[in-house]
Amino acid sequence: MKKIILDTNALMAIAEFKIDIFSELERICDFTYDLYILEGTIKELKKIMEEQRQKFKRAAKLALAIVKAKGIKKIASSNYVDDVLVELSKKGDLILTQDIELKKRLTKPYLTIRQKKRVVLMK
DSSP states (O other), X not given: OEEEEEOHHHHHHHHHSOOOHHXXXXXXXXXXXXXXXXXXXXXXXXXXHHHSOHHXXXXXXXXXXXXXHHTOEEEOOOSOHHXXXXXXXXXXXXXXXXXXXXXXXXXXXXXXXXXXXXXXXXX
């Protein structure tokens, strides 16, 4: 069973690009997986809700609601979110992110969103 860990910007893309990342994951993953989110990512989303303008605030609120509705499992994280994601990537977990700088640091394979409408596995 693989772990797929959702990054903040991938969750924000649900509202921004109107993409259903969950059906996209079902489409491309020919293996069993569980979805996870870092506690630090939840904190980032809450911070966006408090500090950002309307568009981002709504996207963060939607992302948090989806995480709760889908029952996505949480992973405790005390360090900087990107550093934790890099460590988990090295252990073989798949990370779904849009962050260009983070993608440079991740161990392949990882997941990203292409053309604002498809999730792809980068090998």
